[in-house]
Amino acid sequence: xxxxxxxxxxxxxxxxxxxxxxxxxxxxxxxxxxxxxxxxxxxxxxxxxxxxxxxxxxxxxxxxxxxxxxxxxxxxxxxxxxxxxxxxxxxxxxxxxxxxxxxxxxxxxxxxxxxxxxxxxxxxxxxxxxxxxxxxxxxxxxxxxxxxxxxxxxxxxxxxxxxxxxxxxxxxxxxxxxxxxxxxxxxxxxxxxxxxxxxxxxxxxxxxxxxxxxxxxxxxxxxxxxxxxxxxxxxxxxxxxxxxxxxxxxxxxxxxxxxxxxxxxxxxxxxxxxxxxxxxxxxxxxxxxxxxxxxxxxxxxxxxxxxxxxxxxxxxxxxxxxxxxxxxxxxxxxxxxxxxxxxxxxxxxxxxxxxxxxxxxxxxxxxxxxxxxxxxxxxxxxxxxxxxxxxxxxxxxxxxxxxxxxxxxxxxxxxxxxxxxxxxxxxxxxxxxxxxxxxxxxxxxxxxxxxxxxxxxxxxxxxxxxxxxxxxxxx
Numbered sequence: 001x002x003x004x005x006x007x008x009x010x011x012x013x014x015x016x017x018x019x020x021x022x023x024x025x026x027x028x029x030x031x032x033x034x035x036x037x038x039x040x041x042x043x044x045x046x047x048x049x050x051x052x053x054x055x056x057x058x059x060x061x062x063x064x065x066x067x068x069x070x071x072x073x074x075x076x077x078x079x080x081x082x083x084x085x086x087x088x089x090x091x092x093x094x095x096x097x098x099x100x101x102x103x104x105x106x107x108x109x110x111x112x113x114x115x116x117x118x119x120x121x122x123x124x125x126x127x128x129x130x131x132x133x134x135x136x137x138x139x140x141x142x143x144x145x146x147x148x149x150x151x152x153x154x155x156x157x158x159x160x161x162x163x164x165x166x167x168x169x170x171x172x173x174x175x176x177x178x179x180x181x182x183x184x185x186x187x188x189x190x191x192x193x194x195x196x197x198x199x200x201x202x203x204x205x206x207x208x209x210x211x212x213x214x215x216x217x218x219x220x221x222x223x224x225x226x227x228x229x230x231x232x233x234x235x236x237x238x239x240x241x242x243x244x245x246x247x248x249x250x251x252x253x254x255x256x257x258x259x260x261x262x263x264x265x266x267x268x269x270x271x272x273x274x275x276x277x278x279x280x281x282x283x284x285x286x287x288x289x290x291x292x293x294x295x296x297x298x299x300x301x302x303x304x305x306x307x308x309x310x311x312x313x314x315x316x317x318x319x320x321x322x323x324x325x326x327x328x329x330x331x332x333x334x335x336x337x338x339x340x341x342x343x344x345x346x347x348x349x350x351x352x353x354x355x356x357x358x359x360x361x362x363x364x365x366x367x368x369x370x371x372x373x374x375x376x377x378x379x380x381x382x383x384x385x386x387x388x389x390x391x392x393x394x395x396x397x398x399x400x401x402x403x404x405x406x407x408x409x410x411x412x413x414x415x416x417x418x419x420x421x422x423x424x425x426x427x428x429x430x431x432x433x434x435x436x437x438x439x440x441x442x443x444x445x446x447x448x449x450x451x452x453x454x455x456x457x458x459x460x461x462x463x464x465x466x467x468x469x470x471x472x473x474x475x
Contacts, residue, residue, distance in 0.1 A: 016147050024154040026315045028172075031161040034246025036168040041249035042105070042237070043173050045230040047116055050097060051123035052222045054089045057215025058082035059127050060222075063270055064214060064348065066135045067278055079132060079194045081206060086124050115173045122180040129187045132194060134271050141190045145183050152179035217353040224360040228367050228390070229333065232383045235371040240380060248380050251323035252330055262334040265294065266341055270348075277349050284408045289456075291342040291410050296453040298335040299418045300446070305331050306425050307442050310434070325433055326384035328426035336391040336419070343399040346406025355401050363394040381430060388426060392419060414452045421445045 029037070062082060066075060097120070098113050133142040157175035161168060227234075233252070236245045269290070276286055305312070306328045313324040347356050367390040374382030399412070425445060428438045450457060 020147075020150050020154060024158060027158050028161065029250050031158070032168040032172070034243045034250070036172075036246070038233075038237070038243075038245035038249055039169045040172040040176075041233055041245065041252070043112070043116060043119075043169070044176065045226070045233060046101065047119040047123055047176075049223055049226050049230070050093075050116075050120045051127065052219065052226055054093060054120065055086055055124055055127060055219060055222075056089055057212065057217075057219035057222075058086055059131055059215075060218040060353070061211045061215040062128065062131050062135065063274065064351065065211060067271075067274055076194050076196060078206060081208075082128060083125075083195075086128065090121055090124060109170075112170065112173060115170075115177055119173070119177045119180070122177060122184060125184050126180050126187075129184055129191065132191050133187060134268070136191060136194075137271075138190055139268065141187065145187050148186065149179055149183040152182050214351055214353050217357045221353070221357040221360040224357070224364045228360060228364045228394070231364070231367045231371050231390075232330075232387055235368070235375050236380060236383055239372075239375050244380055247323050248326060248383065251326050251384075262338040265338050269341060273345055274348070277345075281349070287342060287345055287408050288410055291339070291415065292453060292456050294339055294342050295415050295418055296449065296456050298338055299422050299449055302331050302335045302422045303425060303442055303445055303449075306422075306429050307439065309429065325381050325430060328429040329384040329388035332388040332391045332422075332426070335422070336395045339415070339419075340395045340398045343395070343408075343410060344402045346402035346404075346408065347398075350405045352401075352405055355405070359394070359397045359401060363390060363397060366390060366393050385427075385430065388423060392423070395419070417452065418449060421448060 032040075059082075062078065065078060069075070094117055097117060101108065101113055101116065130142060133139075133145075153175050156178055157172055160171040160175065164171070233245060233249060236248050273286065276283060309324060309327040313327065344356075347353075367386065370389055371383060371386040374386045376382075378385070399410075402408075403410075425438075425442060428441060432438050
């Protein structure tokens with residue numbers, strides 16, 4: 001199956017990235033103070049929000065319209081137009097961005113503001129380039145450059161922080177910008193042909209109004225989703241100290257490791273399902289099986305992560321060890337988002353971008369509300385619980401609305417029982433940290449998951465045995 005083959009390539013690079021992060025995260029958290037780490041976290045949040053706005057939905061346009069025509073001249077024309085629109089938007093927004101950030105973060109230097117503008121620019125280009133690599137089936141290139149990106153960042157950051165004991169915020173920001181820039185240059189070499197003019201018998205006209213009407217609501221939705229992701233940090237910054245923000249952000253740094261799994265799946269998922277829908281719209285078995293597999297894998301990963309949190313937290317610097325109590329719930333972000341990607345396909349197929357906008361806005365409102373209430377009452381522990389609740393709400397909205405427009409018979413009962421079991425374990429580990437019951441209860445949870453998804457486990461086992469037999473026969 002092509003989906004599994006491509007996913008295995010991305011998963012391989014993701015595992016390497018995971019190992020790199022596992023080794024270097026302890027180094028960085030020992031070289032950086034919590035306050036400086038918190039400032040860098042805000043730098044990344046602002047960059048992500050601004051880059052999503054300035055893409056103007058062109059990334060979503062590529063996802064939806066790239067396979068609409070197989071002619072090379074059409075794809076090249078679409079690529080050049082998307083890059084042009086985004087570049088113009090960035091140039092026009094430089095001065096407004098600097099003025100706004102000078103007001104919001106008056107303690108940030110002009111050097112940091114210039115770095116932020118540069119980071120926004122490279123984020124925009126990187127998003128489009130990565131999409132084009134996916135849709136041009138250059139998964140090997142994407143896998144290798146993903147690893148290189150991590151290596152470049154870690155090398156620059158650790159070398160600078162180790163040699164110079166101050167300006168940690170500045171050095172982390174420099175490493176962020178330069179590592180992405182180097183990776184982009186490498187990626188552009190492999191898709192340079194997309195920016196040339198191809199001769200064709202047909203003079204294709206891009207339906208720009210239709211594309212913008214599809215892409216812009218998703219751009220707004222994307223911004224709302226990034227704010228949805230960042231609400232926890234912004235609320236902590238408002239109601240708690242900078243040190244609390246740094247501690248929370250250090251725990252969230254583990255999310256970037258597990259979010260690699262999320263990115264690996266979506267990298268191969270959307271090109272596959274869009275191609276499947278365009279060529280065979282009645283074939284819905286792929287979506288059901290993918291939902292079952294992802295639910296099984298992600299919930300098992302979540303249970304294991306929560307169970308081993310006390311060992312994982314030892315990787316952080318001593319000043320960041322207080323993050324252990326918030327680890328159980330923040331893992332919900334990559335797990336439930338990835339799961340929701342398998343249930344939201346109907347909204348993309350039916351071009352219901354406005355419905356996706358409403359999903360994100362409602363989820364953002366819910367997230368802000370529960371974050372403020374729980375953070376004010378319980379501090380950063382309350383913030384972490386709010387993250388778990390918010391992503392369950394997000395998954396539910398995406399699933400309900402997608403099913404309304406494009407009915408796929410997912411195994412909803414099994415999916416929500418699995419999510420509930422994960423929530424139960426996270427809550428027990430948060431309320432009773434270190435208690436023996438919090439470790440013993442995971443055994444029946446593992447058994448329940450395996451029993452519910454025994455058909456998937458059996459299928460995977462049989463495939464593995466067949467592959468082993470095939471290898472032996474060749475030997």
